[in-house]
Amino acid sequence: MEKRGAITETSFAIFGIFAVALILVVLINYINNISNDNDFKQRYIVRDNGLLLETMQNSPGDIFVDYKLGNVYQYIINRDDNSILIKSKNIEIGKKYFFVDNKLIQLNSRLLETDYLIFEKNESKIDIRGG
């Protein structure tokens, strides 16, 4: 085999190994996320929290709720676009739920990073904090 031919063949082999390795890494990471059910858990939690918040806004009385998230999540409520965002530290894109807000009820919440949420409603004020 000529020298140039050998180099070309080696390049093909290296390219092939890199391509396969890259695809495998992406696939394993993807499967790993799913096996941990991260995506589903986040979708479930964000929707459950949204419905909980809507329900608390409907309540004529005072309510106190402890909510265990299971893992540590970042929890952000944005009243400008009526959204709740939940995301894991290591996953850039979280899950959002757009709730139907009652603007006449005061809502106190800041960026939380917690595995445990406390919702407290007193009269026309809802306070959300980490446990």
Place this chain on the structure above:
Amino acid sequence: MKKGVISAEVLVWLYRLLMLVFVVMFIYLIINAYLTRSIDTNYLEASVLFSRLIYGNNCILYNNEIKDQPGILDLNKITENDLNKCFSIKNRDIGFDVKLLSDDGQVLKDVIINKDFFDLNVACNIKRSRVYCDNFRDYILYYDGTEFLAGVLTFEVVIANEQKR
């Protein structure tokens, strides 16, 4: 190595790469089917909205100057302006129609919120529709400014179907 041999090799690699992409796509599709498990909360979302009308503070309940009275509506508060304050719908595809009827069936109030989306209710009966529709009806008391009267509150809601979100 001859030119023809290189071309053949390129073809073999392209074939291998194509097979690899095919296998990866196949695995991705199987996983994706599992991933798109839906969480069907359509009914819950609709009923929570209806509850806000009958029980929610700072909405359309009658206030006896001490507190809002659950189950008693203030006729004068059933307006588009008041409902928009306690149902702030942003980035959500929801439309609904609130009707208050007197006990003899006369329509006293009829307010539609987010009419553009509510008009999609024509698609309610289509199979695999993009919208979920529901109706709620409850007996209530309402205050017309002078006295308390019995009436019926109906709530027709159209929500973007959970499976399509």
